[in-house]
Amino acid sequence: MYNTDMPSRAELPSSAQLLRSTAIAAGVAAALLVTVVLPAEYGIDPTGVGRALGLAEMGEIKTQLHDEAEADRAKDQAGQTPAAPVVPATPAPEQRSSLLGPIFAQLVIGSAHAQTSAAAKAQEISVTLKPGEGTEVKADMRKGAKLTYSWKVEGGTVNHDTHGDGPGGNETSYSKGRGVPGDEGELTAALDGNHGWFWRNRGSAPVTVKLTASGDFGSLKHVK
Numbered sequence: 529m530y531n532t533d534m535p536s537r538a539e540l541p542s543s544a545q546l547l548r549s550t551a552i553a554a555g556v557a558a559a560l561l562v563t564v565v566l567p568a569e570y571g572i573d574p575t576g577v578g579r580a581l582g583l584a585e586m587g588e589i590k591t592q593l594h595d596e597a598e599a600d601r602a603k604d605q606a607g608q609t610p611a612a613p614v615v616p617a618t619p620a621p622e623q624r625s626s627l628l629g630p631i632f633a634q635l636v637i638g639s640a641h642a643q644t645s646a647a648a649k650a651q652e653i654s655v656t657l658k659p660g661e662g663t664e665v666k667a668d669m670r671k672g673a674k675l676t677y678s679w680k681v682e683g684g685t686v687n688h689d690t691h692g693d694g695p696g697g698n699e700t701s702y703s704k705g706r707g708v709p710g711d712e713g714e715l716t717a718a719l720d721g722n723h724g725w726f727w728r729n730r731g732s733a734p735v736t737v738k739l740t741a742s743g744d745f746g747s748l749k750h751v752k
Contacts, residue, residue, distance in 0.1 A: 563657050582708065589650055650742035653750060655727070662728035665739060668746035671716040675743035678712035679725065683735040685709050686727040694721025706730075714743075724748075 564581075566572040571588035573579050655663050667675055669692075688711065689700040699719040705711070707730075717723050729735050741748055 541738070576653055585649065593650075599748070600666070610742055650740070651748045652738070652740050653748060654736060654738045655750060657727065657729035657737065659729055659732050659734065662726060663737075664726045664751050666722035666724035666749065666751050667741060667748045669721070669723050669744070671717050671720050673717045674717045675717075675723070675741055675745040676713075677715060677739065677741045679737055680710035680741040681708070681735050681737050684729065684731040684733060686729055686735060686737060687707065688728075689726040691726070692718060692723035694719040719737065722751075 562575055566574070567579065567581075568579070571591045579585070579638040595750075640698075653665055655665070657663060669675065685707045687706045688708055689704050691699045692702070698719055698721070702710070702715060715723060725739070727737050
């Protein structure tokens with residue numbers, strides 16, 4: 529037989545201690561829900577902490593991509609021509625209430641995912657170039673950061689120079705091309721600074737360049 533030492537009644541936690549521990553756990557869960565999970569997953573930021581941490585923007589992107597996918601699916605089913613992208617609306621109070629169940633169920637996993645993925649983002653930029661006109665789009669990146677990109681030209685081709693520049697006049701070149709209809713790949717920042725693309729339209733008609741980028745960058749801007 530095995531002899532097991534059973535705890536005495538005095539060693540067991542009291543009801544007050546159990547209630548206090550439960551209340552503390554519920555408070556921590558609620559704080560994580562409001563400041564981390566809601567901003568990162570749904571773009572809902574009642575306290576403003578999520579936007580300060582960069583989580584609200586990630587949640588807004590997720591919500592927008594979800595809404596656009598749902599809109600495209602509905603249009604495909606109805607056989608309609610796709611219209612303008614859907615602008616995500618703030619969930620109504622009853623919609624927010626319906627989200628609380630799955631949010632609490634995924635609280636630990638969701639908050640950890642939000643914290644580790646806060647640096648990653650996705651962004652789209654579209655620019656139109658007249659004949660002979662050039663422009664540049666740059667992403668603010670740290671050395672070693674990675675960015676996946678894809679850009680396509682509507683209405684013709686462009687000359688391009690994919691490069692980076694940093695403090696002290698440091699520069700690096702990734703790729704160049706003439707009369708290119710598009711390009712895609714992964715860019716790894718060779719130095720701290722701005723990295724991106726210069727396009728020039730050498731054709732006789734206006735063209736539109738549409739760029740999609742995702743990865744670890746601070747901002748993606750049309751600089752000129």
